[in-house]
Amino acid sequence: MIVPLEDYMILELVKEQESLIALPDIATPEKQESAVFEIKSMGPGYYTSQGTYIDTRADLGLRDGDKIILAGFSLARLEYKREKILIARARDVALVVREDM
DSSP: OOOOOTTEEEEEEOOOOTTSOOOOOOSSHHHHTTOOEEEEEEOOEEEOTTSOEEETTTTTOOOTTOEEEESSSOOEEEEETTEEEEEEEGGGEEEEEOTTO
8 A cells, every 4th residue: 555645645647527628648748737637645744844734635625536737747657566656746736626616
């Protein structure tokens, strides 16, 4: 089991759905900018350089299952036990896609 630390999140690329715009492949930075990801799990939070603790759930309003769009090219691709993993930091989330509003 992989558990994210600080404000790291494990993400999954959202496939095409009726309620979302068709998504491109995320092979290049330009294409990633319009990609929507789902948060599979995330770390508890982080300390700023001023010593303030930022809770990823309470302070940033993020939760597992949220669909998000990242700011710029802030996605890392890793492989663990032959499983491809996408990670990013919660502080790099630009938008949350809330379909329940």
